[in-house]
Amino acid sequence: VLAASGLCATCAHVRVVPSKRGSEFVLCRRSEDDPRYARYPPLPVLDCPGYRRAEGVERPGGSR
Numbered sequence: 815v816l817a818a819s820g821l822c823a824t825c826a827h828v829r830v831v832p833s834k835r836g837s838e839f840v841l842c843r844r845s846e847d848d849p850r851y852a853r854y855p856p857l858p859v860l861d862c863p864g865y866r867r868a869e870g871v872e873r874p875g876g877s878r
């Protein structure tokens with residue numbers, strides 16, 4: 815699910831939550847203290863003001 819999530823894939827605020835049916839959801843942890851962010855953002859997220867690049871994570875297809 816992360817690979818298709820756009821910016822969330824490399825965002826420090828993301829958390830992947832497995833569902834009972836075997837799929838996964840992208841949970842935006844920014845939503846916990848900022849109501850402007852959806853708890854489960856519609857994917858892919860292409861532009862997000864809250865994006866913060868996670869350390870040690872490369873953008874898909876990108877080089878370091």
Ligand code: SF4
Pocket residue numbers: 821822825826827828829841842843844851855859862863864865866
């Ligand atoms: S802050 Fe934006 S890019 Fe980061 S997880 Fe939340 S919705 Fe995705």
